[in-house]
Amino acid sequence: DIMAEIMAGLAAAMPEQTGGIGAVAAAMAKGMAPSVKVHGKWIAQAGVGVLLLPAYVIHPAPMVSGTAEAEMYMGSSTVLADGAPCSTLTHPTLSCNIAGIPSIPRANKPKKAAKALLAPTAILTTATSAGKPVMVGGPPTIDLFAAGMKLGLKGLGKMGKKFRNFTRKFTHAVHAYIESLGLNPKLTKILKKTACTVLGEPVDVATGRVYHTNTDFELPGPIPVVWERTYYSDAAVDGPLGYNWHHSYNMGIHPLGEEAFLFRHADGRESALPALGEGESHFDREEQLTWTRDAEGYLLEDADGMLYRFNGPENRQGYKMVSSVSTRDGFAVRFTYGAAGSLKEIATSRDETLRVDTDDKGRVTAVTLVTDAEETLLVGYRYDGNGDMVQTTDARGVSKHFEYGKGHLLTRLTNQGGMAFHWEYEGEGENARCVHTWGDGGVMEYFFEYAQGVTRTRNGEGAVSEYHYDSDRLIYKVVDANGGITRKQYNAYKELEVTVDPEGNCRKTEYNRYGLPSVITDANGNTTLLTYDGDRNLTRMKTPGGRVLAWDYDTMGRLTARTGTDGQKTRYGYEGKLLRTITDGQGRTYRLTFDDR
Numbered sequence: 001d002i003m004a005e006i007m008a009g010l011a012a013a014m015p016e017q018t019g020g021i022g023a024v025a026a027a028m029a030k031g032m033a034p035s036v037k038v039h040g041k042w043i044a045q046a047g048v049g050v051l052l053l054p055a056y057v058i059h060p061a062p063m064v065s066g067t068a069e070a071e072m073y074m075g076s077s078t079v080l081a082d083g084a085p086c087s088t089l090t091h092p093t094l095s096c097n098i099a100g101i102p103s104i105p106r107a108n109k110p111k112k113a114a115k116a117l118l119a120p121t122a123i124l125t126t127a128t129s130a131g132k133p134v135m136v137g138g139p140p141t142i143d144l145f146a147a148g149m150k151l152g153l154k155g156l157g158k159m160g161k162k163f164r165n166f167t168r169k170f171t172h173a174v175h176a177y178i179e180s181l182g183l184n185p186k187l188t189k190i191l192k193k194t195a196c197t198v199l200g201e202p203v204d205v206a207t208g209r210v211y212h213t214n215t216d217f218e219l220p221g222p223i224p225v226v227w228e229r230t231y232y233s234d235a236a237v238d239g240p241l242g243y244n245w246h247h248s249y250n251m252g253i254h255p256l257g258e259e260a261f262l263f264r265h266a267d268g269r270e271s272a273l274p275a276l277g278e279g280e281s282h283f284d285r286e287e288q289l290t291w292t293r294d295a296e297g298y299l300l301e302d303a304d305g306m307l308y309r310f311n312g313p314e315n316r317q318g319y320k321m322v323s324s325v326s327t328r329d330g331f332a333v334r335f336t337y338g339a340a341g342s343l344k345e346i347a348t349s350r351d352e353t354l355r356v357d358t359d360d361k362g363r364v365t366a367v368t369l370v371t372d373a374e375e376t377l378l379v380g381y382r383y384d385g386n387g388d389m390v391q392t393t394d395a396r397g398v399s400k401h402f403e404y405g406k407g408h409l410l411t412r413l414t415n416q417g418g419m420a421f422h423w424e425y426e427g428e429g430e431n432a433r434c435v436h437t438w439g440d441g442g443v444m445e446y447f448f449e450y451a452q453g454v455t456r457t458r459n460g461e462g463a464v465s466e467y468h469y470d471s472d473r474l475i476y477k478v479v480d481a482n483g484g485i486t487r488k489q490y491n492a493y494k495e496l497e498v499t500v501d502p503e504g505n506c507r508k509t510e511y512n513r514y515g516l517p518s519v520i521t522d523a524n525g526n527t528t529l530l531t532y533d534g535d536r537n538l539t540r541m542k543t544p545g546g547r548v549l550a551w552d553y554d555t556m557g558r559l560t561a562r563t564g565t566d567g568q569k570t571r572y573g574y575e576g577k578l579l580r581t582i583t584d585g586q587g588r589t590y591r592l593t594f595d596d597r
Helices: 002-013 020-032 144-151 154-165 172-180
Strands: 070-072 084-087 092-101 118-123 211-219 225-232 245-247 252-256 260-264 270-274 281-284 289-294 297-301 307-309 324-326 332-337 343-347 353-358 364-370 375-383 389-394 399-404 410-414 420-426 433-439 443-451 454-459 464-469 475-479 485-490 496-500 506-511 517-521 527-532 538-542 548-553 559-563 569-575 578-583 589-591
Touching (some): 172 252, 211 364, 211 375, 211 389, 270 289
Antiparallel strands (some): 225 245, 252 260, 260 270, 281 289, 289 297, 297 307, 332 343, 364 375, 375 389, 389 399, 410 420, 433 443, 464 475, 475 485, 496 506, 506 517, 517 527, 527 538, 548 559, 559 569, 569 578, 578 589
């Protein structure tokens, strides 16, 4: 592919750009460069240009310069390369013809003027790479996304565009644009907690990131209020809890031009969501989020069925802040903001009021439960002159203390009992990686050595392990201290599909289109089957022994019945927003009464 060679060469030759239009241009060039080779040669894919060789070496005069064009028409329906069907021997090729169709526009390919009509009258018969055959399965197909855009198939085109362009695997161009807005693109590269492998107090083995979480307070209710802190050593952000710290209600959306939004999660990570028209929706399988737009604006639903509105004011960084968290049956937590989008008050689902005090830089200094009778401090924060959070104080008046090195790197944490944990790094600032972590007395001690694609660890007792990771920083192989090897395999959505332990025992998981486990096969070959409704509620489970459990729900997603393996059904009745009755399998009914809270 001549164009592939050109774009790859340009991408490699372009110097690094740190900002401005140069960074965007460089990122676009790198985004168009191919990335997949077989035996050192660029692969072919549906839409790649084909060079037509003349039938004769010497042509008689007169010669007329032609406008011959050709491109790969089809590729594998199951194997993608650089986002398009991978083409192999015998796949059809579009070539010049008297009658035919214009070529299909391709993603990541330069647009060119249509000079000729094309028809699939040729096939790929030669592969120039040398080496053992690489088998590519699946029946042939055209690039459905490109075809949808070309033919104006609105549904197919829009669906394809959203699923391709709005995933957590950001392009260089998007990262450059995020930087141009004064934001930190590193927050988009952090995997969710369940996908990370951490050791010690804790350090992510793939990145060397120090990752710390703590729940400062929690209040019960139909929607519990959980105030959780999260720290990332490798993403410098001046936030409402000082540098690199995030709290669970600092959620918001930031426009990325007219096509997308940057969504800040409760744990401080960020991912992209598409701009929508009223009535449209988008499902992010990787994050398990449903993103819709209605007459009130944008609405986000998470895997637990919680609904988030973003009708708050813009904060200092330009994020439109979360205004409410609610359930389908009407319970809600609401947020009020002060100057520059600083959180001022939280109204809980039990009608309690939490006052949030902030300093002149928008940093939270205290969260207080306010009632008619008294005020109760739930948590307080203190900061140093560098903007780092150095102390937290809980409702009992007990404090934790934090120390930092250059670049806001957390180096020491002393807990309420006086025990300290420590971190040492190689490098500086957000580019640093932790090489040593331990608690007083050698508790939870680990050393880390980093190489491309693999991290070598040693614990306080000298046991050495290796963690191998892929380009998504997912651990796919672990070599333990005894030489045993555990292997893991993931799908395109970063969902764990296969785990093989050192003894060769294999656990497999199959997922439905919503990314929910539908078939689980354990190491003994026993299979559990799971079924869900259209709202992703679990409705049926069949155990390896053939026993069946079932669940029923109402339109608000509330459980109305549960059928056990013995066939007996327990029913749940509601009045308004509240659960009022529980009727067991013997027909006995229990009635529930609630106070005004």
